[in-house]
Amino acid sequence: MSQDTVRLIPSDEGSWRLDAYLRRGGYEAARKAVTSMAPAGIIAEVRKAGLRGRGGAGFPAGLKWSFVPQGVSGPKYLCVNADEGEPGTFKDRAILVRDPHRLLEGMVIAAFAVGIHTAIVYVRGEYERIAGRLREAMAEAEGAGFLGPDIFGSGFGLEVVIHFGAGAYICGEETALLESVEGRRGTPRLKPPFPAVAGLFRAPTVINNVETLANVPSIIGRGADWFTAQGLPKDCGTRLFSVSGAVRRPGLYELPTGIPLRTLIEDHAGGPPEGVSVKAVIPGGLSAPVLRADELEAHLDFESMALVCSMAGSAGVIVIGDRTPMLEVLGVMSRFYAHESCGQCTPCRIGTSWIHRTVTRIAAGQGRRGDLDLILSLADGIKGRTLCPMGDAAALPIQALVTKFRDELEQAVER
Amino acid sequence: MSGTKTVALTIDGRAVTAPEGANILRAAEQAGIDIPHFCYHPAFAAEGNCRMCLVEIEGLPKLELACSTPVREGLVVRTATPRVEQARRDVLEFLLADHPLDCPVCDKAGECQLQDHYDRYGRFPGRFVEAKQKKDKLVRIGRGLVLDRERCILCARCVRFLRNVTGTGELGVFERGARAEIGIFEDVPVDNAYAGNLVDICPVGAITAEDFRFQTRAWFLARKPSVCPLCSRGCAIVVESVTGYPLPEAKRRVYRVTAGQNPAVNGYWICDLGRAGRHDIDEGRPAGLLRKGVAVDGEPWQKALAEVTAAIKAVPGSDRPARIAVVLNARLTCEELARAKALFVTGLGLDRISFADRTPGTADGLLVTAERVPNSRGAFAAGFDPRLPTIEELTGATVLLVFGSGLAAHFSEEALGRALAAVPSKFLFAAHAGPLDRLFDLAFPLAVPAEKSGTYINVGGVRQSFERALSPPAGAVPEGEILTCLAHGLGLNLGDFDVC
Numbered sequence: 028m029s030q031d032t033v034r035l036i037p038s039d040e041g042s043w044r045l046d047a048y049l050r051r052g053g054y055e056a057a058r059k060a061v062t063s064m065a066p067a068g069i070i071a072e073v074r075k076a077g078l079r080g081r082g083g084a085g086f087p088a089g090l091k092w093s094f095v096p097q098g099v100s101g102p103k104y105l106c107v108n109a110d111e112g113e114p115g116t117f118k119d120r121a122i123l124v125r126d127p128h129r130l131l132e133g134m135v136i137a138a139f140a141v142g143i144h145t146a147i148v149y150v151r152g153e154y155e156r157i158a159g160r161l162r163e164a165m166a167e168a169e170g171a172g173f174l175g176p177d178i179f180g181s182g183f184g185l186e187v188v189i190h191f192g193a194g195a196y197i198c199g200e201e202t203a204l205l206e207s208v209e210g211r212r213g214t215p216r217l218k219p220p221f222p223a224v225a226g227l228f229r230a231p232t233v234i235n236n237v238e239t240l241a242n243v244p245s246i247i248g249r250g251a252d253w254f255t256a257q258g259l260p261k262d263c264g265t266r267l268f269s270v271s272g273a274v275r276r277p278g279l280y281e282l283p284t285g286i287p288l289r290t291l292i293e294d295h296a297g298g299p300p301e302g303v304s305v306k307a308v309i310p311g312g313l314s315a316p317v318l319r320a321d322e323l324e325a326h327l328d329f330e331s332m333a334l335v336c337s338m339a340g341s342a343g344v345i346v347i348g349d350r351t352p353m354l355e356v357l358g359v360m361s362r363f364y365a366h367e368s369c370g371q372c373t374p375c376r377i378g379t380s381w382i383h384r385t386v387t388r389i390a391a392g393q394g395r396r397g398d399l400d401l402i403l404s405l406a407d408g409i410k411g412r413t414l415c416p417m418g419d420a421a422a423l424p425i426q427a428l429v430t431k432f433r434d435e436l437e438q439a440v441e442r
Numbered sequence: 443m444s445g446t447k448t449v450a451l452t453i454d455g456r457a458v459t460a461p462e463g464a465n466i467l468r469a470a471e472q473a474g475i476d477i478p479h480f481c482y483h484p485a486f487a488a489e490g491n492c493r494m495c496l497v498e499i500e501g502l503p504k505l506e507l508a509c510s511t512p513v514r515e516g517l518v519v520r521t522a523t524p525r526v527e528q529a530r531r532d533v534l535e536f537l538l539a540d541h542p543l544d545c546p547v548c549d550k551a552g553e554c555q556l557q558d559h560y561d562r563y564g565r566f567p568g569r570f571v572e573a574k575q576k577k578d579k580l581v582r583i584g585r586g587l588v589l590d591r592e593r594c595i596l597c598a599r600c601v602r603f604l605r606n607v608t609g610t611g612e613l614g615v616f617e618r619g620a621r622a623e624i625g626i627f628e629d630v631p632v633d634n635a636y637a638g639n640l641v642d643i644c645p646v647g648a649i650t651a652e653d654f655r656f657q658t659r660a661w662f663l664a665r666k667p668s669v670c671p672l673c674s675r676g677c678a679i680v681v682e683s684v685t686g687y688p689l690p691e692a693k694r695r696v697y698r699v700t701a702g703q704n705p706a707v708n709g710y711w712i713c714d715l716g717r718a719g720r721h722d723i724d725e726g727r728p729a730g731l732l733r734k735g736v737a738v739d740g741e742p743w744q745k746a747l748a749e750v751t752a753a754i755k756a757v758p759g760s761d762r763p764a765r766i767a768v769v770l771n772a773r774l775t776c777e778e779l780a781r782a783k784a785l786f787v788t789g790l791g792l793d794r795i796s797f798a799d800r801t802p803g804t805a806d807g808l809l810v811t812a813e814r815v816p817n818s819r820g821a822f823a824a825g826f827d828p829r830l831p832t833i834e835e836l837t838g839a840t841v842l843l844v845f846g847s848g849l850a851a852h853f854s855e856e857a858l859g860r861a862l863a864a865v866p867s868k869f870l871f872a873a874h875a876g877p878l879d880r881l882f883d884l885a886f887p888l889a890v891p892a893e894k895s896g897t898y899i900n901v902g903g904v905r906q907s908f909e910r911a912l913s914p915p916a917g918a919v920p921e922g923e924i925l926t927c928l929a930h931g932l933g934l935n936l937g938d939f940d941v942c
Binding site: 195197212214217365366367368369370371372373374376377378379380381384385388395401407408411412413414 | 489491492493494496505510532536537570571572596614618619620622
């Protein structure tokens, strides 16, 4: 990639250290923002850049910031979602490991733009060691005056706190994350009110994904026009694609949004290993409805993926080879959602468990005629009816898998 | 109400107005349209757990929660479309999948929301063929409450009640997904004076009271509203009694006292003292008239009352104020107090009228007041100045009429015995048998407040009229009837007195 494109994952020696980050031009964007830009101007620039949320929903980040009521007294919070629980996704950890200062710089800019003085980084429990890098970076940044009570001598202060999750997938859902930070059981809240109005401790709160915030320094440093020149007009920049499964070179690939799925899998990830062909691809984390091998021409951006009834999601691309039985994939999937449903609302709590028990029975060779229709119908009972998006996140991929690989699964039921 | 803005909307084709800020569920309810729900309770903010109240709103792609969506001008809501009906069936099917279906031995059967909603909105053939999850069915969570986790539908009303109303927070939801369950924290049980409400608000048979478990069936109970007489709050209660079927000699007459609703007094809750009031109604009641503490078989109270009138008549009119003493109490209704005033003050010209009631307790800051009687405001309103009698006042009487057992709370049995020994004619009127009975010439059995109609004025000045919730046992009568008969016997016309 040329010097002039976004690079979220640096490869220089000791890239996570402050001196290395400074050599790469680090904290210049934050300095520019805090010392020479008006908060509204920063928000306008990020809106203009069309930066969409990298956590999975793709909500425009600048728009989200603009929802926070201004001129209201009392605290406001920035919550950084580093819970990274979507199966098949391992991008945020790479930022935390290789470039924690970029995240911190993005946080400083976001906080300054919205008028926030306290930020919480919600890190998944399994990343406790990884978060050590973030903690070191925080100390370095504070020592250099890039973080803390008086950033760049401007009088603007930002305190950053790391909060560890305890292993629940649901805490990646923004309102469950807030509950968890507040010390309660992580279950989603009814919306409205939205977090921008009443979030953490009922104060206005911005919640952004790690990768989203890591994009902010380049947007402010180089301008929105530079950013929008990459990727697609409505979905700009690059994305960190986590590629796993039946490919020769699984790993993390930073590529412009909108690249064809086939290019990512074959050109970048080296295609399937010898003697294996691609049967299916889950394009955006486990919750993204599966695509068949004949759908690989689809492009990896939010809108193109919606056109094929899937999701760009968290950009976790799981490649399934022809030797993997789809019943096994369905088993993994249904177990995950049954295990991770928070249990708060009826359809998700019982629907996911019922589906999983049905799949388990089929796998045990006790399938009954009509089981696949039952699974589809149970997923219908979850879809669009739950308190939080996890209901759809469970129902849609299960329905897609059963619908698209019905013949293969039907054979497993009959067996 | 003036000052409250209303909005106009359409629900199922009907024009409905509702106060601004109300939710669709309440607006529909007020228009007589039932939107089934489990987790919503008007005392708490909507939580949207059960997903039973989903409705269609014109212009919105998904079904929306009736419990949490506020009404808006021009909103068009549909609650009975195929899509809504399907969503309800799906929720019921999910809830019933792992449900033990032990309705035949469940104390909630007959008043269970899951049963009722299935009956009205479900009625589908079951598709669940997996093994049902086994969970704890007998968890003693404190205060005589039993939790059955298999029946629980996780509406979390109980959790919210303890967090929002009592502020004690003894219950929480533990675990995740289908393993989620209600429980206490470690080994700290539910322990607050309002715990009984958990049984009332549990929409299914997950929380039941040991006092009621396996005693009767809900459909055998007649539910009659009354006012709790145990403190001056005067909470709305429901007295649930067996009306005859199936056992002519049921184990109890009143199986339980539950919370009634009165927004001006107690909202939706009552305390456990009020619930325990069922014992007051059924227990310790004398079988009939007592003479010196000994049961007199077959003697009607009306005949015995002639002895009281004779004793009063024997005192010459001018001597009456000095020689006739009356002890009343604040469990009398306003109507009875007015009658007492007309009889004893206006009619007989007495001035030795005192009050003896239960000793005060402490107020708990929620509902229970320090005053453990229901109608002391009524006594003031009737023109009495309630004060305790002195021992001398009792001793000096020739005729003594005592209503209620309150004296026992203020004087020792021995002191009363000595005082009353000097009184030639003394009569007791009391609902419960007690140590005083043997000190009196005659003890007449009275009705308890639940067996009376009348009016109480509560601590906040709220006048509450109530009807008799059940009949008194044979031979027991309300004070009002005693007073009327006494007046009749004395040839006094109490006339058309105004209540209180």
